[in-house]
Amino acid sequence: MVTHLLLLGSTLLSPAQDTTVIRGLNAVRVTADQAPTLDGRLDDAIWATAPAATEFVQRGPDPGRPATQRTEARVLYDNSAIYVGMRMYDTQPDSIAAQLTRRDVSSGYSDWVHVGIDSRHDRRTAFRFAVNPRGVKQDVFHFDDTNEDRSWDAVWDVATATDSLGWTAEFRIPLSQLRFSPGAGPQTWGINFARDIARRGETSFWAPTLPSVNGLVSRFGELRGLSGLSSPRRLELQPYSLARLSRAPGDEGNPFYRQNDPGASVGADLKYGITSDFTLTATVNPDFGQVEADPAQVN
Incomplete structure (x- = not known):
């Protein structure tokens, strides 16, 4: 299935052949009264203050080429949660695949978006949150770079919406569901975004994750600008x-x-x-x- 492409490793290359530039995205801190309303529409003014992750790169079917449809991802945060807003532009919105299934079911014909967060920034472990246009959720814990535990279930919220431009997703991921070192100073986490377009058999990543280069979490970009994070009671x-x-x-x-x-x-x-x-x-x-x-x- 298309969604499984996010999880695959590939042929090992020597470090000398790996010239990938690490992409970076700045997160924007918000106060409790500025936090977006979780309705999937991304019409809260605060979203416009956050820079967008764009220029996704295909993993398949044409590895290394630009994604055929534009995707934008933005990140906000406050003292309790990480907020991710994603806009999936689509020139054929009537062809968006949106299958209704149970949670954590990856089979079927559907578009998806994925948010992977390496909150330890060890390039080995990550928490992945995914949703399709119907609001079906998936969550996966990744370890040893490319291995996964699909039995992991986190407590988080997401809402989606479809319009004439494509579809949107709005995530709220509580800090209590992540593992990180609390502290007042600035932090950098690993992060990546991915999109599956079912009708094209296409998977694209913000931080390129090509089949010719081994690794998944180690290919993540960086989420910068985090500060003042305290460890919540879990x-x-x-x-x-x-x-x-x-x-x-x-x-x-x-x-x-x-x-x-x-x-x-x-x-x-x-x-x-x-x-x-x-x-x-x-x-x-x-x-x-x-x-x-x-x-x-x-x-």
Whole structure:
């Protein structure tokens, strides 16, 4: 699938052959009352104050050539979150592929945009957030440059909109979902943006990520201008409640027969960030209702 192209490594080249210039983008700090409204339309005046990442380069089908459609990405931030606004221009807006699927489902025929953030700036690990025009979300944790963990699920928000120019996406990524070193001084993170156009089989990146050069996170550009970032409290609590009712036919004359067998249970999942690298995960009264039992076998 087109979306999978973001994840592939390729043939190793010697460092002497790698002459890629690292691209940079400045983030703009905003106050709480200046933060954009998350409606996907990018009509908040604050977006115009942020420089745009443009000139995306194809990974395929024509590696190294300019993307066939213009894309712009801007970054804002405040004390609690990173905001990313992306405008995907399209000369054929009626042909934008927008399939509705479940979260984290990458199969199907759909356009996508991706935001990859290397908040440690180690060029090895990154958090990726993606959305299609229907608002379907994906999130992936990348490690060892090109490996991935698709089971990672973060708490973040995104909204999309479609208009005569193409489509837009507006992300809000809480700082609590990222890992970084807090401090008042300036910071530089790694960042990259990608776009998939399904009808063209095209994937393009802001910081070029060509199939002829090995690496994914190591190819990221730089997000500059971050300062005054404090480490937020990373506490997530997800409670659940479950009610059940079993009904079965039986012998009314049997004193042990119960036609209706009701029941209920409650529990919670908890995650607490002890440090930027260690997270405590706990479950109280886990719900095994969705766990499939192993089929019985006789040896």
